[in-house]
Amino acid sequence: MLIVKGVDFGYEPSRLILKNISLELKKGSVLGLMGESGSGKSTLLRIMYGLLDATKGHLYWDGTEILGPKYHLIPGMPFMKYLAQDFDLMPYTSVEENIGQFLSNIHKAAKQDRVEELLNLVDMSEFAKTKVKLLSGGQMQRVALAKALALEPQVLLLDEPFSHIDHFRKNELRRSLFAYVRKKKMTVVIATHHIDDVLAFADEIAVVKDGAIMATGTPKILYEDMRSLYVARLLGEVNVLPAHWFGIDEKEDIYLRPQQLKISAKGITGRVKKNYYLGTHYVIEVIIEERTVYVNNAEPLIEDTFICITVV
Numbered sequence: 001m002l003i004v005k006g007v008d009f010g011y012e013p014s015r016l017i018l019k020n021i022s023l024e025l026k027k028g029s030v031l032g033l034m035g036e037s038g039s040g041k042s043t044l045l046r047i048m049y050g051l052l053d054a055t056k057g058h059l060y061w062d063g064t065e066i067l068g069p070k071y072h073l074i075p076g077m078p079f080m081k082y083l084a085q086d087f088d089l090m091p092y093t094s095v096e097e098n099i100g101q102f103l104s105n106i107h108k109a110a111k112q113d114r115v116e117e118l119l120n121l122v123d124m125s126e127f128a129k130t131k132v133k134l135l136s137g138g139q140m141q142r143v144a145l146a147k148a149l150a151l152e153p154q155v156l157l158l159d160e161p162f163s164h165i166d167h168f169r170k171n172e173l174r175r176s177l178f179a180y181v182r183k184k185k186m187t188v189v190i191a192t193h194h195i196d197d198v199l200a201f202a203d204e205i206a207v208v209k210d211g212a213i214m215a216t217g218t219p220k221i222l223y224e225d226m227r228s229l230y231v232a233r234l235l236g237e238v239n240v241l242p243a244h245w246f247g248i249d250e251k252e253d254i255y256l257r258p259q260q261l262k263i264s265a266k267g268i269t270g271r272v273k274k275n276y277y278l279g280t281h282y283v284i285e286v287i288i289e290e291r292t293v294y295v296n297n298a299e300p301l302i303e304d305t306f307i308c309i310t311v312v
């Protein structure tokens with residue numbers, strides 16, 4: 001189990017970046033760390049890997065304490081791999097040499113097989129002999145992922161691992177990567193602001209805000225829990241609507257996703273401003289009392305006509 005217990009951290013003594021972080025992650029499970037930019041996700045990954053010393057608190061993997069540079073000459077725990085946002089590749093050597101950099105040269109054929117398996121996993125086989133400096137950012141990121149997997153670490157810490165990958169390849173890469181880590185029973189923490197990186201793949205999501213964990217739960221539970229606007233917005237599109245529109249006697253706004261609203265014969269009246277085609281359906285932008293509301297619909301609607309919306 002990966003245990004983070006009451007961790008505080010500040011780059012400067014006067015400003016805490018992480019505040020009383022506690023997490024528990026079962027072996028072989030995947031945790032998505034979500035939070036807006038600057039919330040402290042990368043800092044937490046660096047502490048989990050032992051690159052920084054926690055100001056307060058402790059971290060353990062499988063009973064072994066994870067310690068930072070104060071205690072280790074070479075920071076970073078050997079049973080872990082941390083893939084940072086800068087890829088840490090050797091630019092003047094080939095893709096295959098980069099991926100195989102830390103693999104033993106004693107069994108040459110086994111090393112070659114392993115490199116080929118990883119090249120295949122990240123769909124970079126045709127670039128095996130290409131020097132890394134000639135690759136695009138997305139291709140470099142795929143090589144860096146393969147390199148991080150090469151020694152089959154027990155714990156894999158990934159910081160925005162798909163941020164440079166082109167859209168059409170992203171889904172395929174996410175599916176292959178998570179299938180691979182599941183097969184190998186690796187424990188994974190992935191920091192991201194993109195819900196698509198984790199919604200279908202993580203066992204749990206921890207939401208970080210201003211250096212503190214503000215919510216944890218399965219992707220489904222967090223996606224459906226609309227109490228916090230910060231959490232709801234991180235996990236998908238949200239409408240912020242006055243409760244009284246829906247006959248609820250509350251002064252506060254309520255939060256509803258576009259698929260929780262529908263066009264209906266009765267309901268609150270609004271003017272159609274725009275249609276957005278999303279392949280499987282349209283998102284209709286509707287103006288109601290000067291607020292913009294997004295609602296899903298199978299068909300586009302005529303702009304500037306008046307329609308009614310209601311809760312599904």
Ligand SMILES: Nc1ncnc2c1ncn2[C@@H]1O[C@H](COP(=O)(O)OP(=O)(O)OP(=O)(O)O)[C@@H](O)[C@H]1O
Binds near residue numbers: 011040
């Ligand atoms: N080396 C550093 N020295 C001082 N402050 C830093 C350092 N690295 C990060 N910070 C600060 O710590 C806070 C958290 O940064 P961090 O990179 O952990 O956030 P993040 O959630 O990973 O953001 P992003 O999603 O943009 O990568 C920010 O306010 C940032 O400015």
